[in-house]
Amino acid sequence: METTTVKDHKKGAFLERFSNADALVNQLPKLQEEAKIALEQIELPNRRTESWKYTRVNKIIKQEWHAGDSSIDIDKSLFLNWNASRIVLVNGLYRDDLSNIMAEDGLSVSSMKSALAQQRDLIHSHCGSLSAHKEDLFEAHNLVSAEDGFCLLVGKNALLKESVLVENYISGNDVAAINRNLIILEKGAQLNMIVANYSDENEVIFSNDLSEVFVGENAQFTCDLVQNHLGQEQFAINTIWANQERNSRFTLSTSTLKGNWVRNNVNVRVSGENCETNLFGTYQLRGKQHVDNHTMIDHKVPHCESNEHYKGILYDQSTGVFNGKVFVRQDAQKTNAFQQNANIVMSDEAHMNSKPELEIYADDVKCSHGSTTGQFDEEAVFYLMARGISEQNSRELLVKAFIGEVLEKIHHPEVKALFGEEE
């Protein structure tokens, strides 16, 4: 009994820090109630919580977080030469002054705050309709705490020529940044975007970033997510929920460049026939980095295809987690689902926990999954060295080659360039 009380107290103290009179959810009473109930009922994740088995949250719960200054200047962009639309969030709030939205037919962008004021019906019908705030503590936490975010709408049959860049900065000490975004592609729309999340060295931060993505019928959505959290005491949770209508395509790449503690949740519900879903991810972990990629693809209907490919290299004392759930429901005949997670562990002290989980209820499907975690191929190193390439260059060449299979799937050359790829 005593333990339960202590836990409840910890959870209560954690949530108390985030009580926010300006939270979006205060104007969404139904969601607010759902989240409130969830937060009362859901325990803090621990080792027995299946979805948090290998990722510890104690430090997040204990830390005395406060909201950051959202009016500060920022200068850490990885995309300085970007000359198309740019959305900038600072410490969870949308910055009108730093954002720059190009006038393009069919594109409308605003902060969640103003969307809630001006497009009330749109927000009411979409916000919280995909997310798992009833089941997951941090999703519920996001819902009750988020004060802002961006809302991006691409109208019917609008094919955006230029990509949209979203930059999300978190800065300050003991700063928690919570934001919640909506991305809506109407029927036949097309959107390519880059989302980059940043935090500075020597700062202790926590971010809980959640996006709900609605991919309408025959719409095409491509997103390259880049994570660059430079500090040693930083905790980043990034959650994406997507729903696909028929004949649509959803492609997401996740590149964790830097991040001391990163948890990515990518969940895609495939609700319409003839959809394509592509999830790619790379991570190269050093020091004591911990990166956890949880993915879920839910095939509900027939004739859809999903490809999932995550590749990582673990050095030093780093730890990695990959958990890939794929559901193929009874009606989802003729599904092609492919999942692969491959890792190279470069040190005796590094650990990788990789778990593919396929649940297949249909009988006429093609599904495959593979998980490999191994050492560096020393024979290949010797082969390259025997041709005159130095040991260091041989190893670099092989690392690049290993990751390269996923890198080549990244849509934007600007993102590929972050890996030192020559174009």
Add this chain to the structure above:
Amino acid sequence: MKPLLSINKLQAEVEGHEILKGLNLTINPGEVHAIMGPNGSGKSTLASVLAGNEDYEVTGGSVDFDGVDLLDMDASERAKEGLFLAFQYPVEIPGVSNINFLRAALKEIHEYKKIDQLTAKEFLAKVKEKSALVELDGKLTNRSVNEGFSGGEKKRNEIFQMAMLEPKMAILDETDSGLDIDALRIVAQGVNAMRSPERSFLLITHYQRLLDYIVPDFVHVLYKGQIVKSGPKELALELEEKGYDWIKEEMAI
């Protein structure tokens, strides 16, 4: 004449087993030597040790390669000095294209030798010329190293790489094993085209057949980690006919 390669009382072991037990061999510039011998005699170990494979531990002896101490260098430096090993089992390297890796190798070799880098155009012309030499399809030169290559294509790719890198000395470790006669002919044609008064070859083989196509100056028999018999190319024919038992018997006396 100053020898190109002189191996002196070379001893090497792998996982505590001594394989080479004081091997001596001298190869002069322009010479082609063949090493034959029964399974387990140490042929491939010799090739690996010379190329710098660190799975093998050298426990004694010395190797002089054109005036430098070969054993003091790592595999990459040996290659830069002009030593080439055609692997018995070429390694598949997904994601690294044949072309890119050869470009990287040539770049480092040219830097090391302080000679001008090839221009992109010169490099491609060279690729075209050398791949034609071993009838290697242009598509294969662009693919990942050895990935999805047939056995014969892998061996031809080894000779193609040799032709690109133009070493002073090439060791061919059972390059003929498992090749059909057409592939063998192509491989041999590649090697013969590269023979020159400065370049030497060490052919490690089980089969005399290779030596019909690449005619050696000397044939050696390796047995229990030592060269126990050397002779002219006719020795290979004798070995083919009589096997190795007579050598073992000679040794026993």
